[in-house]
Amino acid sequence: MKLYDLSLSGNCYKVRLFASFIQTPLTIIPVDFMSGEHKESKLIQLNPWGEIPIFEDGDVVLRDAQAILVYLANKYGGEAWWPSEAHLQADVMQWLSVAANEIQHGPNTARLIKKFGLESDVALCLERSNTLLTLLDNHLSSHKWLAANRPTIADCAIYPYISVAHEGDVSIDKYTNIKAWMNRLKLLPGYMSMPGNE
DSSP states (O other), rough: EEEEOOTOOOOHHHHHHHHHHHHHHHHEEEEOOTGGGGHHHHHHHOOOOOOSEEEEEEETOOOOOHHHHHHHIIIIHHHHHHHHSHHHHHHHHHHHHHIIIIIIIIIHHHHHHHHHHHOOOOHHHHHHHHHHHHHHHHHHOOOSSSSSTBOOOHHHHHHHHHGGGGGGGGGOOOOHHHHHHHHHTTTTTTTOTTTOOO
């Protein structure tokens, strides 16, 4: 299995993190994002959207981090990470949607502005981040994990950009339940860090 990867990308990291949790080796292929390699013909053939991560498993090619998590969990991670019950799958999916929406447009975009010079509305990103963090912290006040009462790919999807939120001037200091959840995740066998959350 191959992962076309950028070490600083939280979306790439969530795939590496989950693969490490389930002890599934990946061949990591670094992509020179800053020079635009992800927009060149070889990678555009794999992902016409011109984005990473890109994942290959034989003839299977996937282009979205959340979709890759579902694939890996369903094929290699088993029931523990991707429950078979419809209501529990839906519970996990709710959080994958949060990763693709609220996380993307909050802490992730704030980080892109601060760390990589993206032009966007800083105040709006910070407002969205604080709304998200409040909701997340409230949820974690009565849940040890995000979904299904156990670690799932929901946790892998949400954790990366929360763990490097400080790189976008988004502080999690007052969110004690989020910090406790992050510490629990770090204690799971197979945990690995990314640049910025070591």
